[in-house]
Amino acid sequence: MAALILALVGTGCERGRAPARQLNVALALFPNEAANYRRFVRPFEAASGARVNLIAQSYGDLLDVLRASAGTPRGGALDLVELDLAMLGEARYAVRPLDAIVPRSARALFPAVAWDAATHGGRLYFVPHRLMWEAMIYNRREVRRPPATWDELARFAHAHPGKLALKAARYEGAVCDVMPFVWAAGGDALDPRAPGAREAFGFLSTLAPYLNPESAVFREMSVLEAQARGAVWIHFNWPFAIGYLASKGLAPGEDLSAPLPAGPDGRRATPLGGGYLAIPRSASHPELAAEFIRYLLTAGTQRRLSADLGWYGSVAPPAQSAEAALYAGFAAMRPYVRARPAIRCYTALSNRWQRALRALLFDGDSPSAALAIAAAGGTVQETFAGGCAAR
Amino acid sequence: MNRAGRTMRAVFIAVPALFMAIFLVLPAVSGAVLSFDVGGRLSLGNYRALLGDRMFWRALLGNLAIPLGSLAIEFALALGLALYLGARRKPPAAVEVAAILPFAIPEIVLLAIARYIFIPRGYLNGALLAAGGAPLGWLRPGSALASLVVMAVDAWHVTPVVMLILLAGLQTIPPELYEAAALDGAGALQTFRHVTLPLLTPALVGALVLRGVDALRIFSTTLVLTGAEGTPVLSTYAYLLWSDSQEPRVAMAAAMMLAAMVTLMGLAGIALGRRFGASGVAA
Numbered sequence: 001m002a003a004l005i006l007a008l009v010g011t012g013c014e015r016g017r018a019p020a021r022q023l024n025v026a027l028a029l030f031p032n033e034a035a036n037y038r039r040f041v042r043p044f045e046a047a048s049g050a051r052v053n054l055i056a057q058s059y060g061d062l063l064d065v066l067r068a069s070a071g072t073p074r075g076g077a078l079d080l081v082e083l084d085l086a087m088l089g090e091a092r093y094a095v096r097p098l099d100a101i102v103p104r105s106a107r108a109l110f111p112a113v114a115w116d117a118a119t120h121g122g123r124l125y126f127v128p129h130r131l132m133w134e135a136m137i138y139n140r141r142e143v144r145r146p147p148a149t150w151d152e153l154a155r156f157a158h159a160h161p162g163k164l165a166l167k168a169a170r171y172e173g174a175v176c177d178v179m180p181f182v183w184a185a186g187g188d189a190l191d192p193r194a195p196g197a198r199e200a201f202g203f204l205s206t207l208a209p210y211l212n213p214e215s216a217v218f219r220e221m222s223v224l225e226a227q228a229r230g231a232v233w234i235h236f237n238w239p240f241a242i243g244y245l246a247s248k249g250l251a252p253g254e255d256l257s258a259p260l261p262a263g264p265d266g267r268r269a270t271p272l273g274g275g276y277l278a279i280p281r282s283a284s285h286p287e288l289a290a291e292f293i294r295y296l297l298t299a300g301t302q303r304r305l306s307a308d309l310g311w312y313g314s315v316a317p318p319a320q321s322a323e324a325a326l327y328a329g330f331a332a333m334r335p336y337v338r339a340r341p342a343i344r345c346y347t348a349l350s351n352r353w354q355r356a357l358r359a360l361l362f363d364g365d366s367p368s369a370a371l372a373i374a375a376a377g378g379t380v381q382e383t384f385a386g387g388c389a390a391r
Numbered sequence: 392m393n394r395a396g397r398t399m400r401a402v403f404i405a406v407p408a409l410f411m412a413i414f415l416v417l418p419a420v421s422g423a424v425l426s427f428d429v430g431g432r433l434s435l436g437n438y439r440a441l442l443g444d445r446m447f448w449r450a451l452l453g454n455l456a457i458p459l460g461s462l463a464i465e466f467a468l469a470l471g472l473a474l475y476l477g478a479r480r481k482p483p484a485a486v487e488v489a490a491i492l493p494f495a496i497p498e499i500v501l502l503a504i505a506r507y508i509f510i511p512r513g514y515l516n517g518a519l520l521a522a523g524g525a526p527l528g529w530l531r532p533g534s535a536l537a538s539l540v541v542m543a544v545d546a547w548h549v550t551p552v553v554m555l556i557l558l559a560g561l562q563t564i565p566p567e568l569y570e571a572a573a574l575d576g577a578g579a580l581q582t583f584r585h586v587t588l589p590l591l592t593p594a595l596v597g598a599l600v601l602r603g604v605d606a607l608r609i610f611s612t613t614l615v616l617t618g619a620e621g622t623p624v625l626s627t628y629a630y631l632l633w634s635d636s637q638e639p640r641v642a643m644a645a646a647m648m649l650a651a652m653v654t655l656m657g658l659a660g661i662a663l664g665r666r667f668g669a670s671g672v673a674a
Contacts, residue, residue, distance in 0.1 A: 216532040217618040229512055347637045354636075355444070362533070363445060 021050035023288045026065070027082040027129075028275060029056040036309050044295045050288055059084040059275070063091060069282040070094035076282025079289040082129055082275040085117060086350070089342040095278035097123045101290045106297035109314045111272075117339035118276055126276035127293055130305070131313025132239050133270040133337045134176060135329035136258045137224075139233040146234070146258035150184075150203055153261045156234065157210040163233040165212040167223040168357055175340055175350040176271045177236060178204075178357055184263025189341050189349070192356065192374035199264065201360055201367035208361045216362050218354070227255065236260060238273060239312070242326050252322075257329030260336075268336040274313060352376060419650075426643040437644035446620070447645065450628035453538070454652070457613070457624060458606035460542035461549075465602065466595075468546065469553035474587075476554075477561040494551035502615040505544045506530075509616065532621035541622050545612045549605070553598045560594025561587070596667045600660030607653050625649040 029037055034056045041052045055078070057065075062081050069076045070093060083091050102124060107115060110128045118126035138146045142163070147153040157164045168177045179189055181204060187196020212232050214222045224241050226232040228248055245251035262268045277296070279289045295301060299315075306315035310323070316331050317323035324331070343349065352374045360370035392400070429436035441447045472490050476482045493501060508514045509529040516526035530537050564587065572582045610626040613619070619627040625645055632642035 213528070213531050213533070217621050219618050219620075222618060226511075231511060351636045351638065359445070 021048070021285065021288055022053060023050050023079050023285055023292060024053045024055060024077055025080040025082075025289075025292070026055040026057055026062050026078050028059045028062065028084070029054070031056070033309065040304060040308055044292060047295075048288070048291055050291075052292070059087065063087050066091055066094045066278075066280055069280055072282035074282060075284055076280055077284070078280055079283040079285045080292060081278050081280055083126070083278060085273055085276060085342075086340060086346050088117060088126055088276060089344045089346050091278060092120055092125050092342075094282075095125050095280055096283070096286060097125055098127060098279065098290075098293065099124045101293055102127060102297060103294070109297060109299065109302055111334065111337050113272055113337055113339045114313075117272060117342050120342065126278045127297065128313060129275045129277045129296070130309075130311040131272060131274040131337075133272055133330065133333055134180065134236050134238055134260065135270065135333050136260055137227060137235055137237050137241050137245070137255055137329075138258055139227070139230065139254055140252070140256045141254060142230075142233045147261050148259070149262050149266075150264060153234075154203070154206055157207045160233065161210045162212045162231075164207065164210060165223045165226060165232040165235040166207075166215045166357075166361070167220045167235055167237060168215065168218050168354070175353050176273065178353050179271050179338070179340065180236065180260050180269050181263070183269030183338055184260075184267045186263075186265070186267065189353070190343075192353070192371045197371055197374075198367055201356075201371055204357075205360055205367050211361060218358070230254075239327060239330050242330075243310070246326060252325055256325075257327060259329050259332040268333070269338050270333045270336050272337045272339045422643050423647060425640055426647045428640050437641045440641050441644050441648070446623060446628060450623040450625045450645075451648075453613075453622055453624045454607065454609070454626075454649070457538060457542055457545070457609060457622065458603070460539070461545040461606050461609070462599070462602060464542055464546035465550045465553050466599070468550045469557055469598070472550070472554045473557035473561055474583075477558055490554055491551045493547050494549065498548065498611055499615070501548055502544070502611060505540075505547075506616055509540055509544075530617050530621065532617060537617050538622050541609075541613050541616055544616060545606070545609060548612070549602060553602055556598040556601070557591065557594055560591045560597075563594075564590045592667050596660075596663055600657075600664055603660060604653055604657050607649070607656055625652070 025041075027034075027037065034054060038054060041054070044050075045052055059082070062083060065078060066081055066083070069078070081095075106127075110131060114128045114131055115124070118124055118128065136146055142160075143156070147156045153164070166177050175189065178200070181200035182189065182197050185196040185199040185203070187194050187198075187200055191197070212223070212226060214226045214232065217223075220237070220241075223232060223235050224237065224244060227235055227241075228245060228250055239257075242251050242255070242257055245255045260268055260270055277293060279286050279293075283289055296305075302314040305311045306317065312323075312327060312330070316334070317327055340346070341349065356370045356374035359365035359373055360367060365373075424433075426437055427433045427435070472486075476487065476490065496504075506513070510516075511526065511528065511530075513529075515529065519526055527536065528534065529540050568586050568590075569582060572586050577585065608626060609624050610630070613622045613624050614627050614630070616622075619631045626649060629642045629645035629649065632638045632645060636642075
């Protein structure tokens with residue numbers, strides 16, 4: 001947060017001496033990504049004559065800034081903000097509609113669900129910036145043929161106790177790990193009492209005794225490190241996991257990606273994740289921000305995002321390339337991407353699923369008892385009618 | 392006292408009082424109010440939510456067991472070291488350095504070292520393998536072994552503080568008492584029981600109160616070594632609720648429970664100090 005304030009003060013100081021148009025873009029970038037992104041925006045700066053000030057911050061801090069500026073009509077420090085997909089429901093009230101900015105042709109760049117997640121009441125409030133989804137990460141030396149169905153996954157877990165892990169990262173509320181199973185069984189994130197959820201939890205309970213103990217930590221990196229040292233042979237994760245393993249010299253030699261296993265009816269599903277861009281209501285330069293969004297939403301720019309930054313949400317890695325081999329599982333899951341609910345109480349909902357999963361996998365609860373925790377009295381609409389604070 | 396002295400005294404009282412009011416009392420009151428806030432109304436809902444969460448009970452149990460274990464280890468070690476160092480006019484420098492070093496190292500560095508030692512492919516398992524043994528899951532989430540490792544590492548870090556307090560206590564014992572005990576034919580164990588221990592009690596109680604309160608607030612050791620859910624304690628549980636679950640009000644309720652525990656421990660410590668501090672022996 002302090003860095004954000006300093007950055008804003010810095011850009012404010014620069015504003016005093018540089019008469020050029022300034023666009024303050026706050027993104028959730030790692031330092032190495034920020035350098036690449038800086039290079040990526042240069043053509044836009046050259047074409048528009050504007051200077052793009054990049055402010056790298058965490059999604060949580062960006063949402064806090066957006067919340068704080070929600071009541072300000074104009075004159076805010078940020079012109080464009082990146083938010084995690086899970087935050088869209090909450091952030092919608094603080095950003096401007098984008099229908100007029102996004103051309104119809106741009107819709108083809110991303111899967112339809114990506115646009116649906118950014119739309120509310122028929123209006124578009126966000127544009128996809130970098131999209132990702134989960135796939136199976138497996139040890140190719142130990143797992144000759146990755147499990148393609150639930151049955152095969154169960155057989156693998158029984159045959160190799162401790163070699164399967166669920167990361168179930170708590171800040172995602174475990175929704176990203178639970179939902180592929182619930183959706184594949186025909187269930188719904190918003191209704192834990194539906195038959196699909198019961199079937200999914202029934203299946204997960206059969207895996208519970210065989211899960212690697214690192215799963216109980218609910219930390220993405222704990223499970224990924226276990227995969228890196230060969231203690232875990234299969235887990236489900238985002239594309240960054242493959243990048244991490246590749247950076248350790250383990251992918252593609254040791255680890256590769258494969259599609260998530262199909263459910264009982266052959267149905268597959270994977271959760272959509274990633275960052276979306278929005279123009280805050282308080283933006284000082286909304287027109288310039290719109291110009292930047294239009295620049296982003298062209299096929300050529302998306303190709304550069306894919307090639308320069310490795311963001312494959314819109315454009316997959318070129319066939320036969322090293323990246324194509326690494327990310328094959330992710331590319332195969334593209335048709336099965338589903339959006340998580342973009343509701344205002346998303347965090348509260350995901351916390352419930354997380355508690356339910358913990359009760360099922362590590363406290364020995366039955367599937368119905370665990371799902372009762374997630375349902376907590378009814379559907380999401382019923383449960384959160386009194387506000388998101390309700391647990 | 393003249394007028395200037397009175398003014399100075401008032402300033403010296405007012406400045407810290409103001410500092411404490413702004414940076415301690417106000418946040419504490421604000422936190423307490425937040426812990427009762429449920430959708431803008433004051434209620435016990437956040438505390439009820441805590442009591443209904445199994446992780447809270449696990450964290451509460453961890454918050455009692457881990458500090459207790461840690462205190463037992465560090466007091467045993469510190470007393471042994473203090474007696475060893477106190478008995479020698481010129482103790483070996485290596486022993487002195489080894490006894491003090493853990494506290495001189497910044498906590499995060501020490502914990503990172505400990506993590507390298509205990510992780511699955513860490514130094515300890517490497518040594519076990521080299522010796523022909525089998526590697527162990529030292530930090531396996533939820534295991535008793537992980538709790539023991541957390542206790543040991545926590546004790547390792549703070550043993551020097553306890554040792555220094557006890558060493559200072561030992562040095563206040565008049566040597567004539569040891570000479571008299573020796574003349575009376577008392578052995579080492581009898582001397583320890585009837586001379587050292589009673590006269591060391593004030594220092595032991597002081598160290599116990601100081602470390603007891605501090606041990607209850609254990610946070611980074613569990614977080615770095617096993618993750619918040621690996622060996623949950625109240626502070627990491629509250630942190631998890633605040634950061635990952637984004638439930639600041641319930642997190643504050645958990646923090647208030649911890650604050651109540653620490654306050655009770657502090658009050659008990661003050662009472663204990665009054666009882667043992669003056670005479671050194673229970674009345």
